[in-house]
Each structure stands twice: as structure tokens, then as C-alpha cells.
Amino acid sequence: MDIPITGFIVHNGNSDEDHTHILYLTSWDGRPMHVHDFSGITSVEVGHHHQYAGTTEPAPSGVQHCHYYCTVTSVNSGHKHTIKGTTGPALPMSGGGHYHYFEGCTTVDGLTPHTHFYCGHTGNALADNRC
Template sequence: MNLLIGAVKPHHTHYYLLKSSDAKGHYHVVKGIVRVINGNRLDRHIHMFRGITTLDNRHYHRFYGKTGPAIPLEGGGHYHLIDERTFYNYDEPLEAQFGGVIYGEHDRPKHEHRFSGKTIDIIGYDPFFKSFL
């Protein structure tokens, strides 16, 4: 079978595990799996991601974003850079009788965290494409 170099674009995903910046005396762990997309090490594809941080200092942050383009690794494979920020959250957690999120107290001090790093392992290659990669 003749294939053009870079023509095979298998669906796959990546894992990420990052530590956020310190803010207000604490940090959060940001981890997850980027959304599945078809791509290879040469086509500069990106992935979308979203999630929530670990619970630290009695709160968590939501986050979402997109990776940078695929960066080829020597010997095959690729990774992506991530450089994003969390949504704001209040410096002091609100006491809510029934849980959930309370909005509307806009004058309360809030903070965010930055996080950056790179994706780790490629997960979920289609077995058919494994021989081409």
C-alpha cells in the first residue's frame, strides 16, 4: 500500500498533568485528556480540552482551552504545548446551604491561576494505523 508521508491522520487523544501557578497561597493540579481529533505528527493539528482543577483551599476552578499545534518527536509521535488560565473563583469560599454556585456578589475578591506545560502520552490510536506510525 502506497501512502503519502503525512497522509495518515488517525484519531487519537493525549493525557496532560500540570500544576497551576500559585495564587492566594495555594495551587491546583490540572489534569485530563484532550478531545479526540484526527491528526498526525506533521499536520499541526490542535486539540480542545476542558475540566475542573483539583479541590484545594476549599474550592476548584473551571478551565477550558486549546493546545498548540502538534510538535513532532524524534522517532515518531508528537506532543502539544498548553498555556491557559482558569476561570476566576472567590478568594474565600462561599457558604452555600444547599451547594452549587452563587453568582451576583461581584465585589468579592477573586483570583485565577495560570497553567502551562505539554501533553504526555498519545492515547487511543486506531490499531489499523499503528503499523503506519
């Protein structure tokens, strides 16, 4: 099955010969693509927490969908963590539009190896993304 897409490719400046470009889709099967910003604060573990912020990967508008996300936390106590996953499905907002719930655990890092829990909603649908 052929699905028409539009988008553009950007050289990412990476020296890895297998991944030198990033593909940004702007439409999928005639539907525009969209992204969501997300941010929050992780749980407190080993006496500290981390802040994080990022933008989801694109997904088609007008159909039920989820988004992939990946970002790196702030550096606290001499280390940082990676968070990544897939949001839940689109949840409608009373004034129009939608948001997505997300949650997970960070990578294991730190002098005392540990993870942090995180959760929240994309955009500013619900103000404080603390777990």
C-alpha cells in the same frame, strides 16, 4: 463538501434535554482520531496552587492539528477552578509521535476571587508541567 466520519454516540446520563448524548469520533476523512492526556500544577496565587489532569478532545492523525481541552482542578482552599482552551499545533518528538503545548488562566473562583496560570505539554513529552 461531504467528509466521511466514523464514531459512536453514548448517552451521557445528563438530564439536560438538549445534550443527552456524547459523540466520539474514531475517524475523520479516513484518518484515525487520537487524544492526549495532560496534567500539571497551576501557579501559586492567594497562598495555594491546584493540580489538574485530563484528556484532550479527539483530533485527526496524520495532519497538522490542535486539540480542545477542558478539566477541573483539585479542590484546594475550599474551591476549584475550570481550565479550558485549545492546544498549540503538533510538535514532533525525536523518537516519533508528537506533543502539544498549552497554556492559559483558570476561571475566577474562591472566597477571595482569583485565577491561576497554567501551562504544559500533553503526554509525558516534558516531565514537569509547572509554570
